[in-house]
Amino acid sequence: MAVFLIPFLIILGIFAFEARDELVGRLDFLLPDFRLPVRESEPSAAAPPQQSILRQGPPEAPSPPLQEQGANVYADWIEISSVRRQDPYLITLRTDIPKGSELILTGWSLESRVQTFKVPQGVKLVPAGLDGAVFAPIVLEWGDSVKISGAQNPFKPKFSFRPNACFGYLKETTEFPVSVPSSCPSDIPKIEGVSHLSPACQDFILDFDRCKEPPPYPATSSFANDLQCKNFYENLKFQLSYAGCVKTHKTEDDFFDNEWHIYVNEEERLIRSTHDRILLKDPDGVIIDEYVY
Missing domain, CATH: 2.60.40.1260 (Lamin Tail domain)
Known part of the structure; x- marks a missing residue:
């Protein structure tokens, strides 16, 4: 008789295996979620600020008027x-x-x-x-x-x-x-600066006084018609004046x-x-x- 029960037990096992998911779901429904309450920690009170042990100095004196x-x-x-x-x-x-x-x-x-x-x-x-x-x-x-x-x-x-x-x-x-x-300033040229001129013209120019404007160009001298000497004189005449001196030296430190x-x-x-x-x-x-x- 036990032999005849074997097929029946096999069919019952298959049925139970297929119904396991539905059974578990019903158990979840019947048993509510149970959790232990967790006690939240209270925030710690802020520590009072520490007072400085350094003593304050005397107040600064007011600025004078x-x-x-x-x-x-x-x-x-x-x-x-x-x-x-x-x-x-x-x-x-x-x-x-x-x-x-x-x-x-x-x-x-x-x-x-x-x-x-x-x-x-x-x-x-x-x-x-x-x-x-x-x-x-x-x-x-x-x-x-x-x-x-x-x-x-x-x-x-x-x-x-x-x-x-x-x-x-x-x-x-x-x-x-x-x-x-x-x-x-000494702006009168030296002999090296007039060596290209005629001897008479050189003597005339080298005889100029310092800090004085040159005398008029001599119209009756031996170099009266010497254009090279006359052009040199005209250029030098402005330089040996207050205006020419300022133009030449005004940027100097002294x-x-x-x-x-x-x-x-x-x-x-x-x-x-x-x-x-x-x-x-x-x-x-x-x-x-x-x-x-």
């Missing part, structure tokens, strides 16, 4: 060094400006017990013939000094100026109450003198000839220096 700052700086940069009381009076300002720095003097003032004089603009490069003078603020640099004179201004129109290496030519025709350079010459209106005497007190003030009216005599 701008006028006081200017007085402290300029007092070391410029001063009244001397005063000549006799006519024409002369006031000299001496500077000690650091290299690379500058001081604009225009707008400053000199104040005595009788008058106040405000420094005007000036002409750094005096033009030939005084035409086309360019006025600009007077700027002082390291090593500069200032001469302030009550004499008559040597130029018309009147202006303050900075002497240069070519002023020797101007001294021929202009009287300067305050001394200016009397020398000038062309300008280290002085400014400023002329006060000669109709108004700035200082007393007896005793006085002179104040040097910056554009803000701050007293930078005082001179008593």
Whole structure:
């Protein structure tokens, strides 16, 4: 009888194998998803900031007023060094400006017990013939000094100026109450530069005076009709003049003198000839220096 049960058991096993997926699905439906609750950690409280153990220093002192700052700086940069009381009076300002720095003097003032004089603009490069003078603020640099004179201004129109290496030519025709350079660059050719000319022409040119314009070309000389000599003279004549000197040398480092010459209106005497007190003030009216005599 057991033999007859074998086919029946085989059929039952096949049926059970095919129904396994449906049985598993029913079990998933009957048994809900069971999970252990997980306790979330609470955020940790922020740690209080640590206080610095370094002690704070005393509060910074407030900056001094701008006028006081200017007085402290300029007092070391410029001063009244001397005063000549006799006519024409002369006031000299001496500077000690650091290299690379500058001081604009225009707008400053000199104040005595009788008058106040405000420094005007000036002409750094005096033009030939005084035409086309360019006025600009007077700027002082390291090593500069200032001469302030009550004499008559040597130029018309009147202006303050900075002497240069070519002023020797101007001294021929202009009287300067305050001394200016009397020398000038040596532009007169040497013998090597005129050796191609005739001997008489060479003697004529080599006899030129330094810092003076050449004399007129001689019309009755032995070389009067020497075109080579005459052309050489005409070219040299411009070079040996104030205009030619400026054109040739104005870009050289030592062309300008280290002085400014400023002329006060000669109709108004700035200082007393007896005793006085002179104040040097910056554009803000701050007293930078005082001179008593």
